[in-house]
């Protein structure tokens with residue numbers, strides 16, 4: 102049986118919100134502005150209920166803020182470039198533009214069906230020239246500032262997708278998209294110099310008060326600042342000096358060999374005369390085929406090859422062998438590592454395997470002098486310096502400073518700060534992205550496209566083949582162009598930009614989405630940003646957020662914006678899982694919202710999604726539990742129905758337990774318990790929303806109010822209070838289940854949209870529980886008093902009494918015989 106006519110209600114109100122332009126924002130008015138933003142969605146096709154969480158959360162925030170009287174900006178757009186559309190094009194012969202547009206259509210329809218409110222006049226689509234023109238403009242700004250550059254670099258290469266992947270797109274050594282093992286490859290690539298901003302990106306994390314702690318930690322670790330010492334190791338019989346970076350300079354006297362990463366730039370020079378040259382090259386080739394993430398892990402089987410060269414350890418002038426090994430990455434410091442097998446586990450395992458010397462230089466506390474050959478593992482902790490010349494006997498922490506001072510004095514090393522953060526590789530050898538606005542001229546070299554020539558249009562007539570260079574490489578009309586400087590023959594850059602560039606600035610575009618004269622309106626963005634509430638998945642905790650922060654800082658330095666952090670509040674929602682796993686087509690555990698909406702209506706799906714658990718945590722979807730949310734909405738529907746018919750009836754004064762607050766009866770003013778419940782619920786729901794979107798507990802509180810209203814109805818209590826309770830239920834539920842609440846609001850006799858109402862306020866005085874003071878006797882003598890809520894039951898009274906300090910003192914460790922409770926009057930303990 103149908104609980105209520107959702108199929109009639111839902112389309113009706115969706116149309117109404119459009120008609121009254123509920124979500125249109127006049128951005129010229131900045132009083133009480135509130136910028137509510139969900140992360141730029143990728144148009145991947147039909148959304149499942151797991152995707153819904155993000156949009157539903159965002160919509161609740163938007164509606165709640167509208168009711169609070171804020172001028173809310175809630176825009177949406179599409180992160181529409183990217184690999185999946187292009188891979189689909191290769192597979193299904195559908196143009197990426199076509200499949201992207203089709204997907205956008207589907208998702209728009211779904212968002213509309215979910216009752217999610219956006220200001221659609223501000224929609225942006227990153228694959229359209231009116232948007233990517235400005236992505237290219239941002240590239241030019243970085244290029245002018247020296248923050249965009251090209252260099253040959255070892256990159257993560259997915260042999261199946263035939264493209265470069267960012268480090269973050271490599272998961273467990275495999276391509277995030279297709280799960281193929283990732284390889285290392287050398288290519289000419291464009292980079293953004295995010296490393297110039299490493300310190301600022303790190304420092305400003307402390308300004309992000311309203312960001313989840315775990316996201317801040319992830320960003321801090323990603324930036325990875327450390328302080329240490331750079332040490333110069335001269336190569337024997339050569340003028341090459343290899344510099345390594347260490348955070349453990351206290352162990353320098355124990356460095357018994359040196360290791361270079363297989364892509365270290367000096368290898369070629371070092372081995373050019375080596376008889377083992379070929380062997381070494383084939384080793385390098387082998388290492389490059391191993392994936393970086395595995396190589397970085399502790400467990401990797403360590404492999405290496407001796408270069409036949411030696412370096413001098415500058416602190417003791419000892420000649421130590423120079424090796425190449427798979428466990429050292431070029432990303433570590435300088436790509437050259439001083440190996441201290443006694444005090445580094447990786448080095449220890451490597452030294453054991455290749456029979457390299459081990460020397461102890463930090464004595465483990467409470468041990469007598471150990472023999473290196475007896476060591477079973479490296480000792481990485483603190484201790485006292487040994488075998489370290491003039492530093493012997495010092496504790497290693499003190500020695501770290503003294504050794505660094507000494508090395509700086511005699512100029513064999515210097516203190517240095519190091520960041521793990523690498524420059525942002527933005528080149529993609531793919532078609533479906535914004536072309537990089539650069540031209541190569543034989544005479545003038547690399548020339549940037551002049552601003553007035555933007556956008557560099559992506560040609561649409563393209564053949565899609567899975568191979569290692571952009572399909573643009575075969576598009577003569579695209580490649581061949583004139584040099585903007587000398588007007589001679591020139592060629593265009595054929596790489597396109599990483600889609601993270603598109604999404605690094607979109608939040609600025611929403612303020613003036615249709616402006617074809619500039620990327621964004623500085624005056625407007627300065628008024629509206631930082632974003633007041635940003636909502637998205639924690640999977641974007643590192644890259645997207647870091648890149649957006651970086652671009653905002655660059656634009657700040659260039660004077661285009663007056664804020665350095667784009668998002669003041671961030672909320673990262675947990676995933677919806679099914680049968681213990683993330684919903685995905687390949688796992689076959691995807692729940693489509695369509696069937697559920699057909700059966701129960703969208704408000705039920707929204708309510709269930711919000712009720713499923715704390716929104717920041719992962720939650721398991723249960724189709725059968727959806728039914729419970731549906732039944733609850735039916736209960737709300739019937740409650741309002743009964744309340745509206747009550748109005749006509751004359752209530753029986755004999756059955757009232759009380760009157761409306763303020764009306765005296767029998768000399769005493771009593772607050773009806775339902776009135777108290779109403780105000781407690783307003784407080785609870787408001788606090789839960791404000792204090793981290795605890796929608797699930799807010800909904801529980803509303804459920805209690807519904808229960809209490811039914812009890813009041815049964816007891817024939819004051820209809821005025823019950824009506825007030827029903828009205829509050831509808832108001833408080835409206836951000837969560839907007840359609841049914843609009844309808845019920847109308848049924849309660851209101852003409853205007855519920856979202857034009859003010860969010861209810863609670864009255865502090867009406868929240869306090871009625872308190873009773875109960876005397877406590879011990880063996881008939883008054884000994885103490887306890888204060889308890891008026892509606893307390895006997896067991897709880899007893900519990901309270903025995904917690905009382907004075908009572909405890911009187912009873913001590915004696916056993917009591919019995920406890921006599923005169924409800925609401927007296928407690929007597931017999932001992």
Ligand SMILES: [Zn+2]
Pocket residue numbers: 259260261262263276277278279280281
């Ligand atoms: Zn792949």
Ligand SMILES: [Zn+2]
Pocket residue numbers: 542543544545546584585586587588589591
């Ligand atoms: Zn030229």
